[in-house]
Amino acid sequence: MSIVKEQTPAPTADGSEVGEIVNEFSIQVATVNGSGSQSANNVLMRAIFHMGVPVSGKNLFPSNIAGLPTWFTIRASAKGFIGRKKEIDILVAMNRQTVRQDVESVEPGGIVLYEEKLKASQFRDDLIYFPIPFSALAREIVEDSRLRKLVTNMVYVGSLAEVLGIPMAQVRRGIEDWFKKKPKAVQLNVRAAELGSEYVAENFQRDSRFRLRQMDKTKGKIIIDGNSASAMGCLFAGVSVLTWYPITPSSSMAETLASYLNRFRIDPETGKATYAVVQAEDELAAIGMTLGAGWAGARAMTTTSGPGISLMAEFAGFGYFAEIPCVIFDVQRVGPSTGLPTRTSQGDIFSLYFLSHGDTRHLVLLPANMTECFDMAWQAFDLAEEFQQPVFVASDLDLGMNNWMADPFEYPQGKLNRGKVLDKEELERIGEFARYKDIEGDGIPCRTLPGTEHPLAAYFTRGSGHDESAAYTESPEAYTRLMDRLSRKHETAKTRIPQPVVELPQGAEIGVIAFGSTHWAIEESLLQLKREYATELGYLRVRALPLTGHVKEFVERYDRVYVVEQNRDGQLAGLIRMEIPENAGRILKILHYDGLPIDARFVTDQIADAEGLEKE
Amino acid sequence: MSSTVKSSGNVNQLGLAMADYKGARSTLCAGCGHDAISSQISRTFFEMGVNPYRVAKMSGIGCSSKTPAYFLGRSHGFNSVHGRMPSVATGAVVANRNLICLGVSGDGDTASIGLGQFCHMLRRNIPMVYVLENNGVYGLTKGQFSATSEMGARLRGGAVNDLPAIDICKLAIEMGCSYVARSFAADPRQVVPLLKGALSHNGTAVIDILSPCVTFNDHDESSRSYSWGKEHEELLHQIDFIPHFEQLPEIDYAEGEMQQVELHDGSVIQLRKVEKDYDPTNNAHAFKMLRETREAHEFLTGLIYIDPSASSFIDRLNLVDDPLALLDEKQLRPGPEVLDQLMEEFM
Numbered sequence: 001m002s003i004v005k006e007q008t009p010a011p012t013a014d015g016s017e018v019g020e021i022v023n024e025f026s027i028q029v030a031t032v033n034g035s036g037s038q039s040a041n042n043v044l045m046r047a048i049f050h051m052g053v054p055v056s057g058k059n060l061f062p063s064n065i066a067g068l069p070t071w072f073t074i075r076a077s078a079k080g081f082i083g084r085k086k087e088i089d090i091l092v093a094m095n096r097q098t099v100r101q102d103v104e105s106v107e108p109g110g111i112v113l114y115e116e117k118l119k120a121s122q123f124r125d126d127l128i129y130f131p132i133p134f135s136a137l138a139r140e141i142v143e144d145s146r147l148r149k150l151v152t153n154m155v156y157v158g159s160l161a162e163v164l165g166i167p168m169a170q171v172r173r174g175i176e177d178w179f180k181k182k183p184k185a186v187q188l189n190v191r192a193a194e195l196g197s198e199y200v201a202e203n204f205q206r207d208s209r210f211r212l213r214q215m216d217k218t219k220g221k222i223i224i225d226g227n228s229a230s231a232m233g234c235l236f237a238g239v240s241v242l243t244w245y246p247i248t249p250s251s252s253m254a255e256t257l258a259s260y261l262n263r264f265r266i267d268p269e270t271g272k273a274t275y276a277v278v279q280a281e282d283e284l285a286a287i288g289m290t291l292g293a294g295w296a297g298a299r300a301m302t303t304t305s306g307p308g309i310s311l312m313a314e315f316a317g318f319g320y321f322a323e324i325p326c327v328i329f330d331v332q333r334v335g336p337s338t339g340l341p342t343r344t345s346q347g348d349i350f351s352l353y354f355l356s357h358g359d360t361r362h363l364v365l366l367p368a369n370m371t372e373c374f375d376m377a378w379q380a381f382d383l384a385e386e387f388q389q390p391v392f393v394a395s396d397l398d399l400g401m402n403n404w405m406a407d408p409f410e411y412p413q414g415k416l417n418r419g420k421v422l423d424k425e426e427l428e429r430i431g432e433f434a435r436y437k438d439i440e441g442d443g444i445p446c447r448t449l450p451g452t453e454h455p456l457a458a459y460f461t462r463g464s465g466h467d468e469s470a471a472y473t474e475s476p477e478a479y480t481r482l483m484d485r486l487s488r489k490h491e492t493a494k495t496r497i498p499q500p501v502v503e504l505p506q507g508a509e510i511g512v513i514a515f516g517s518t519h520w521a522i523e524e525s526l527l528q529l530k531r532e533y534a535t536e537l538g539y540l541r542v543r544a545l546p547l548t549g550h551v552k553e554f555v556e557r558y559d560r561v562y563v564v565e566q567n568r569d570g571q572l573a574g575l576i577r578m579e580i581p582e583n584a585g586r587i588l589k590i591l592h593y594d595g596l597p598i599d600a601r602f603v604t605d606q607i608a609d610a611e612g613l614e615k616e
Numbered sequence: 617m618s619s620t621v622k623s624s625g626n627v628n629q630l631g632l633a634m635a636d637y638k639g640a641r642s643t644l645c646a647g648c649g650h651d652a653i654s655s656q657i658s659r660t661f662f663e664m665g666v667n668p669y670r671v672a673k674m675s676g677i678g679c680s681s682k683t684p685a686y687f688l689g690r691s692h693g694f695n696s697v698h699g700r701m702p703s704v705a706t707g708a709v710v711a712n713r714n715l716i717c718l719g720v721s722g723d724g725d726t727a728s729i730g731l732g733q734f735c736h737m738l739r740r741n742i743p744m745v746y747v748l749e750n751n752g753v754y755g756l757t758k759g760q761f762s763a764t765s766e767m768g769a770r771l772r773g774g775a776v777n778d779l780p781a782i783d784i785c786k787l788a789i790e791m792g793c794s795y796v797a798r799s800f801a802a803d804p805r806q807v808v809p810l811l812k813g814a815l816s817h818n819g820t821a822v823i824d825i826l827s828p829c830v831t832f833n834d835h836d837e838s839s840r841s842y843s844w845g846k847e848h849e850e851l852l853h854q855i856d857f858i859p860h861f862e863q864l865p866e867i868d869y870a871e872g873e874m875q876q877v878e879l880h881d882g883s884v885i886q887l888r889k890v891e892k893d894y895d896p897t898n899n900a901h902a903f904k905m906l907r908e909t910r911e912a913h914e915f916l917t918g919l920i921y922i923d924p925s926a927s928s929f930i931d932r933l934n935l936v937d938d939p940l941a942l943l944d945e946k947q948l949r950p951g952p953e954v955l956d957q958l959m960e961e962f963m
């Protein structure tokens with residue numbers, strides 16, 4: 001590994017050099033929270049995206065408004081891997097508090113662009129350094145100190161563009177995308193980026209180790225965060241009542257959806273809204289309102305994260321027993337209260353599936369990518385109304401708040417499924433109505449909406465104690481019948497929820513099961529295991545709860561099945577063992593729970609170690 | 617005197633009989649105040665000619681919250697969870713603005729576990745009638761003190777309440793409630809016109825009704841007993857309710873003897889002076905009166921505060937006229953061109 005010192009970058013030769021790494025690396029930007037680096041990082045990511053190079057962006061931010069360290073990681077991957085890559089190849093160091101730690105985290109031979117004053121080069125001598133007076137450069141064009149802080153960030157974008165070979169035109173396009181309606185801001189930021197780029201061109205010889213080159217792999221693709229994707233799914237689900245209480249990392253879903261509704265769901269003739277958004281006083285009220293609206297016949301939803309889910313527990317069970325449709329989005333984060341609320345986790349699986357008191361099992365959808373964040377959002381509403389129960393959609397902070405590349409979403413197929421709702425005419429035709437009677441044997445009864453003008457329509461909604469006609473009862477037989485019918489309904493739901501995605505390579509002897517955002521690490525890890533250890537594994541990705549027969553079939557194929565998830569106790573593994581106790585011994589756990597998104601190398605190392613695999 | 621609707625025989629203007637406004641047989645203790653209120657609710661809705669199909673009966677948990685099963689059997693009911701009825705009602709009326717929402721709650725349900733939701737319902741001014749059946753105890757869990765019980769109150773078993781009472785009417789006015797009344801389950805001549813006024817109001821109408829629990833809190837010393845109520849009730853005014861579909865009677869009253877308040881739907885409440893001068897449209901008056909009567913251990917009943925010009929949460933949401941719950945697919949799901957436009961923005 002060539003060791004290159006400060007101010008004396010390695011001389012470069014023309015053409016594709018030995019050791020040159022093209023379109024396959026990660027960049028980490030270390031800044032201070034509240035310094036406005038978000039715009040700069042997004043511009044950088046979009047510039048790479050516009051070069052046709054697959055890219056993803058992850059924001060690692062503190063639970064703080066200003067002052068604490070924050071990191072943004074951009075991964076460019078010609079091969080299309082957009083999960084987290086732990087190894088950092090290129091660092092932009094802007095934060096004095098963390099500069100030592102940041103420099104230490106870079107892979108040997110990596111590149112460091114840093115604010116000159118931070119003297120980052122003192123910590124290691126196996127990296128290539130670019131000391132740049134970012135803030136001094138920004139001072140040349142901006143007087144105001146607050147604005148200068150923001151513009152300073154765009155200077156590093158320009159510098160990095162010059163180092164990596166991002167054409168200025170793409171940077172400009174990224175800036176125009178971001179500051180859409182503000183021509184003044186565009187002008188200023190373009191100037192800042194140019195300054196950064198010129199400084200590098202004048203003061204350093206280009207390093208050739210990491211290069212970005214134009215490709216065509218992002219043509220027609222979108223780059224989006226999961227919360228926006230889900231919000232869009234809700235818009236096309238025809239949601240009409242959104243209730244929410246702010247909590248990271250779910251707030252941006254509600255806020256984005258509210259803005260879409262405001263744009264696209266105002267009746268053009270009257271200027272009136274075909275939706276309502278209610279910011280509730282807490283999550284108990286949020287789910288209460290959602291259930292009230294669902295009961296009255298609206299497509300209703302709420303968004304939250306773990307602490308909110310805990311508060312919703314009583315009502316969730318009520319909704320299950322009283323059979324009221326609604327959709328609850330849980331953008332999962334790390335555990336309770338203060339500390340790591342801005343870090344990712346898959347730790348709500350148990351609580352979601354069983355949320356409430358008594359015998360309760362919910363339907364839980366588990367999106368793993370942007371397309372599923374969109375699709376499962378609208379599907380959740382169809383399922384909720386078809387099965388007349390709360391449906392949970394569980395993504396996580398990594399999916400919800402980070403930027404991912406995807407194919408454009410497809411318009412929902414078919415009509416809205418409003419479920420078995422009897423209106424006045426239908427009641428007249430049938431001549432009878434019993435709210436909780438299973439007529440078709442699928443466990444799903446018929447309902448009526450309040451306001452239906454028919455003497456048969458009314459019924460009384462309550463929790464556990466009701467018979468088929470919704471009359472109050474404490475009869476043991478009636479309760480048992482109710483519980484058994486709800487089980488029947490759950491069985492029916494197994495055939496209607498998203499089924500697992502299964503890959504069964506020939507000759508594989510072991511399997512992996514994962515769900516949600518863990519998918520990206522698995523997909524990349526499977527290739528690493530194949531390339532490095534000549535080992536192939538079967539892979540099943542769970543896309544919803546309850547678990548279906550596919551899981552049992554899959555587990556029975558293999559001697560050992562690793563369940564990989566981002567929580568400490570192996571919650572999905574626990575559910576699988578519970579469902580197929582006869583195979584519990586084959587289920588092994590690989591668990592990642594430090595609050596950062598899981599990465600492929602972690603999975604590969606764990607499996608190689610557990611299996612005693614030898615490198616090829 | 618409360619007005620009655622002109623009806624031919626025993627049916628109201630919808631052609632429905634009183635029986636059509638009754639519900640299942642009550643399972644409460646014989647003599648429970650809550651049952652008396654249920655009959656007054658049935659009567660009110662019958663006399664007002666309210667279409668029972670448009671009514672949503674909401675409640676929390678408690679003996680009081682069970683009662684919606686015992687009136688208006690042709691209306692949908694929702695017996696929710698303890699203290700959280702306001703949120704469910706909010707969702708229901710937002711989803712269907714044509715519903716006539718009636719909430720029934722207890723003092724435990726409202727003043728303890730549900731205090732937060734109660735306040736936020738008032739702050740939003742959710743259009744609904746909110747009946748608080750106040751007995752000073754938790755009936756359903758067998759007689760513990762509630763937060764509306766007077767300090768120093770004593771249960772038959774000897775337990776003493778050593779915390780001050782929450783005055784629901786005072787709290788309601790403080791939270792911006794625009795229709796606040798207090799009454800007594802054993803005084804149907806007052807409860808009925810107050811309920812009618814509440815039905816004609818645009819926003820949350822709170823009626824705090826002393827509703828004795830004969831099993832746990834009806835002993836003579838209790839300030840939540842029938843005998844105490846009968847002895848101490850003092851009327852703020854005589855209330856007449858004239859619905860919008862009836863002519864105002866032409867009676868001459870001496871100056872200052874009578875106050876008329878026109879309600880949101882055109883109905884009128886007539887308040888005839890009893891002893892004191894009291895103007896229920898003056899919120900400072902209301903506070904003063906509530907403070908003074910509490911200090912004097914008086915039980916003043918009537919319409920305590922009203923602001924007929926209040927606007928409700930539904931007004932503020934700027935909703936389309938049709939209920940959100942009944943919009944069709946075309947109104948709900950934007951077309952493919954909207955998706956294309958959004959996709960473009962993320963490219």
Ligand SMILES: Cc1ncc(C[n+]2csc(CCOP(=O)(O)OP(=O)(O)O)c2C)c(N)n1
Pocket residue numbers: 677678679680681698721722723724725726749751753754755756757762829
């Ligand atoms: C979450 C929860 N906590 C406690 C209870 C038990 N509980 C049932 S009714 C009730 C009190 C009801 O008192 P109140 O609202 O005054 O009604 P009343 O029976 O006096 O009419 C309580 C505490 C419950 N059902 N749910």
Ligand code: SF4
Pocket residue numbers: 643644645647648649650679680751755756828829830831832
């Ligand atoms: S316990 Fe009290 S409140 Fe409950 S039904 Fe009996 S009398 Fe009424």
Ligand SMILES: [Mg+2]
Pocket residue numbers: 678722723724749750751752753754755762
């Ligand atoms: Mg009570």
